[in-house]
Amino acid sequence: MSNPIRLTQLASYVPPGRVDTRARGLTFGYGDDFLEGKLGTTSLSLKEPDEQASDLCVKAARALEAQGSTLADIGALIVCTQTPDGHGIPHTSAIVHAKLGLPDTCACFDISLGCSGYVYGLSVVTAFMQANSISRGLFFTSDPYSAIIDPADQATSLLFGDAATVSLLEANAPGWEIEDVLFGTQGAGGSAINNQQGPLAMSGRDVFNFAMLTVPKQIKNLLARQNVTLEEIDLVILHQGSRYIVDKLRERLKLPPEKVPVHLSGIGNTVSSAIPLTLEAALKNSSATRILMSGFGVGLSYATALLKHVP
Amino acid sequence: MSDTATTLLEIIQENVPDIQIDPATDGDRLLSELGIDSLDKMSILLAVQEKWDCEFTPEEIAELTTLNALCKKLG
Numbered sequence: 569m570s571n572p573i574r575l576t577q578l579a580s581y582v583p584p585g586r587v588d589t590r591a592r593g594l595t596f597g598y599g600d601d602f603l604e605g606k607l608g609t610t611s612l613s614l615k616e617p618d619e620q621a622s623d624l625c626v627k628a629a630r631a632l633e634a635q636g637s638t639l640a641d642i643g644a645l646i647v648c649t650q651t652p653d654g655h656g657i658p659h660t661s662a663i664v665h666a667k668l669g670l671p672d673t674c675a676c677f678d679i680s681l682g683c684s685g686y687v688y689g690l691s692v693v694t695a696f697m698q699a700n701s702i703s704r705g706l707f708f709t710s711d712p713y714s715a716i717i718d719p720a721d722q723a724t725s726l727l728f729g730d731a732a733t734v735s736l737l738e739a740n741a742p743g744w745e746i747e748d749v750l751f752g753t754q755g756a757g758g759s760a761i762n763n764q765q766g767p768l769a770m771s772g773r774d775v776f777n778f779a780m781l782t783v784p785k786q787i788k789n790l791l792a793r794q795n796v797t798l799e800e801i802d803l804v805i806l807h808q809g810s811r812y813i814v815d816k817l818r819e820r821l822k823l824p825p826e827k828v829p830v831h832l833s834g835i836g837n838t839v840s841s842a843i844p845l846t847l848e849a850a851l852k853n854s855s856a857t858r859i860l861m862s863g864f865g866v867g868l869s870y871a872t873a874l875l876k877h878v879p
Numbered sequence: 880m881s882d883t884a885t886t887l888l889e890i891i892q893e894n895v896p897d898i899q900i901d902p903a904t905d906g907d908r909l910l911s912e913l914g915i916d917s918l919d920k921m922s923i924l925l926a927v928q929e930k931w932d933c934e935f936t937p938e939e940i941a942e943l944t945t946l947n948a949l950c951k952k953l954g
Binding site: 602606772773776780781810812816 | 916918921922925937940
């Protein structure tokens with residue numbers, strides 16, 4: 569590939585606020601064992617009431633700068649969100665662009681996807697940069713779901729936390745390169761996660777069945793297409809819907825726990841940010857050179873990518 | 880014990896390995912009383928649907944609260 573685009577750095581912002589879900593769980597008949605053991609957390613990260621998606625993105629960008637990266641020469645800024653600032657106009661990426669003071673020459677657009685958004689987005693951003701000879705780009709994920717959660721709703725109020733991440737993508741630099749991606753959609757089942765009445769509503773059973781029946785197949789199809797086995801993959805980063813869903817997918821894939829990190833404690837399911845947050849944490853203690861990531865959820869949409877590290 | 884009940888117990892043991900069930904006395908007890916929570920029930924019912932190649936409606940799932948109810952449903 570000429571001028572390959574690679575993921576070179578990851579940063580995140582997890583707000584310091586927390587929702588303690590233990591009391592809330594008891595109102596639904598769930599004790600700490602269920603919350604920690606099945607959902608993966610007894611608290612959820614929570615933004616300030618006046619913070620919006622763009623504010624979390626800016627804080628993630630500042631975290632990226634704190635790691636030593638500059639925002640110079642950024643030619644593309646893409647935000648994946650389904651909880652944009654205000655009512656969605658203007659697009660959140662343009663608001664982030666303004667807050668970061670980036671130049672007029674920077675392309676900005678939003679991607680509307682939920683839990684599969686990071687995998688889709690990486691592919692979109694990489695292809696966009698490649699096609700338009702853009703050498704540096706920022707890909708944000710930001711879904712502050714606390715704004716659309718009904719605290720009395722059993723299916724959602726114990727699960728979702730707020731966070732944002734930013735991925736720096738650069739041409740011809742050492743980093744993670746996409747080898748292959750598979751995408752999927754079951755639009756007919758899309759009502760399983762919706763906010764048509766205002767607050768988020770979810771049929772946990774439908775999402776669970778969808779994930780169990782589609783994700784392992786898609787992973788196996790992608791590996792077969794690349795002639796790679798799961799044994800050759802160092803890390804499998806799954807969307808962190810809940811500990812239970814990660815564990816059950818791992819069991820179906822017959823993978824050991826150390827290969828499939830769970831990153832939910834104190835945070836919760838952060839939608840499009842769940843995969844990059846888990847990846848960021850996993851790579852701190854890993855010498856992985858080949859990873860597989862799979863996102864699934866809102867849509868019902870799913871996507872699986874194989875990435876290799878190019879030194 | 881019927882073949883259906885035997886297979887059902889195997890599925891339950893596979894999905895919730897930590898619980899002990901005596902089909903002679905536990906058949907009419909609520910799944911929740913046996914230590915099967917709502918998430919475990921999802922896994923068990925998915926495995927049942929895959930095994931018997933069937934699909935339960937939400938209304939049917941709401942009524943499948945005991946082992947005997949499940950066995951009866953599966954014939």
